[in-house]
Amino acid sequence: MSRTRPPASDTPPRVTIRDVARAAGVSLGTASRALNRSGPVSEAALQAVERAARALAYAPDPIAQSLRTGTSGVVGLLVSDLANPLYARIITAVESRLQREGYAMVVGNTHNSNAREDMMVELFRRRRVDGLILGPCEVERPDFLHQLARDLPVVALDRDFGEDGAGVHVDHFRGAFEATRYLLDLGHTRIALLTSDSALRPGRERIAGYRRALSERGVTADDTLVRASRSAMDLSFSDALALLSAKDRPTAFICLGTRILSGVLQAMKQTGLRVPRDVSLICVGDGDLPQLYSPAITAVNWDLEAVGTAAAEVLMGAIGGSGATPTAGGAADSAPSAPREIRLTTHVVVRESCAPPAARI
Amino acid sequence: MSRTRPPASDTPPRVTIRDVARAAGVSLGTASRALNRSGPVSEAALQAVERAARALAYAPDPIAQSLRTGTSGVVGLLVSDLANPLYARIITAVESRLQREGYAMVVGNTHNSNAREDMMVELFRRRRVDGLILGPCEVERPDFLHQLARDLPVVALDRDFGEDGAGVHVDHFRGAFEATRYLLDLGHTRIALLTSDSALRPGRERIAGYRRALSERGVTADDTLVRASRSAMDLSFSDALALLSAKDRPTAFICLGTRILSGVLQAMKQTGLRVPRDVSLICVGDGDLPQLYSPAITAVNWDLEAVGTAAAEVLMGAIGGSGATPTAGGAADSAPSAPREIRLTTHVVVRESCAPPAARI
DNA sequence: CTGTTAGCGCCTTCAT
């Protein structure tokens, strides 16, 4: 672990605040106060400093600032699977919002492992990130988040958090509830639910919503119809296959995400069953595949950009409340207390993949 | 822009190298040399320092290290669209490889704008990233990359670079060439090519490959069949619609990416044309949609993980060559000169979307 | 082989 400054090749020497001070004919301290407006400075000095800074194209060194202040202007984002299109879109939105405020974003992939999550959180903390956005990972650990939030702004994404925390939650309960009721209204009673992982909030909520819809209609739930695989496509494929080959197979499927949808579609293909004639299908989480498949697949949708934007904003609120801002935002602090939780709603996008169940012979 | 250390709430005071030195009963310099193996240290001292470090759970402060050494252990990754599934998978691979070596990754979205790219590069440089990975963006600027690479390791992704640079390239020429020839062999002669942007290397290469295949078979190219829209789905939709409504419509389409494929599929739906009976289809860039669509869509595929891994490795090679390594890797420097360019090949995955052209009446 | 010293660039008391 040798860390040596590269041979200082031909790069022009950095212009420091010293140079600015010298050029402006003031002392280093005055230059700093002028640049940061962090203390009394005469009008004349201020002008001189600003002029000099502009002339020299001075930009403060974020590393030095970090060492001195303990803040970094960087926020960390950890999700279980960076390649998941749903996360990819959230990340984009977070990045946009953060970038506007002058923050940089470091990302990490936990591969759905708590150990990795711990490791990366620790790494990010060492690097003095000003805040953290954490997606669901392996199992809920509200205590862990609680602990973390005691000395670092943390925003949970679809994940339970302790009292001190903040988060943005999608109403998956409602999504599953309405999807199920929609199928019930069509006449289905044997509805299979293939979701990710019941240990995680989204999975839990979805199962709860599904059960509630069933019980409200007086349909007794058949637990063999609920499969919480680990989101792997091949698993959902075999799950679906097994379900479809049973004698009293389900007449409808609710699948979480395009991954699982993929597995189910493959299983359909293999068994020769058709959508929606033989089986109705709803996909939770919209995307290219459900939209363009023939027949187009009815989906439970929510605003992914809003999730990302909200997460970034809640986080920045929390940071502003307990730390500093890296770039001079426009307005002064407006809201005295920033929101600590944001709930986003879901809605069912009806397309062509659902029909009344065929009369079984 | 006030940057103040947060009120030092209840977090335990950081343990510094000073504490380690004190605990080990040696001086600060010796502790540093021992920890970094960067100078002569007696066996006894080394042991003592390591024991103390472990006992105190000492971890060096990356910020302080950065300030001192000019390196950061962070690499920046800039692409035109973080939400693009292709990039998302590349990013995942890059992150994995980087993480193993102790690097962190900051990402940025250029939204395909050179201005934004300039801005973010500048920001990343200020933050002292040890290297940069840059995807295609708006227009090629080999001179820009060349300039950049003079004082910072840069790896170009599917993008031309100057002499000093490094890059990983996918052989899109070959992909388009083979896709086109496959269709020609099936009997097609009117083949439409819908690609992203001819100003960028992938687009250029694809068009060239397409033309070459045509000319090799003595088929004269009809330039009205080549559309280089801006990758927007609605554009490719109307392009496809126009193409399909023409009297001598193409009998086959090669579409770049699932976005454009989406547009074409919608157009097909609207015109009532069927795949592959009326029109054959090849998608460049594989994914859920082509795999699972009915009929499954023949695609030009390449190894996205390999792209990311290669990019990370080339970059780390370049960094090692001109800088330092953030974490003590296992082996000593092996190859004296790291590879500066990696080419990855493409292959056609034949599925069900192509057939001989129907005899026109 | 070891201890001491001098900064990296910046912000912030503390005296003027």
Add this chain to the structure above:
DNA sequence: ATGAAGGCGCTAACAG
């Protein structure tokens, strides 16, 4: 209102 000085944590020269 300003200048001087201390120090964030670390590494790399320099004496011993």
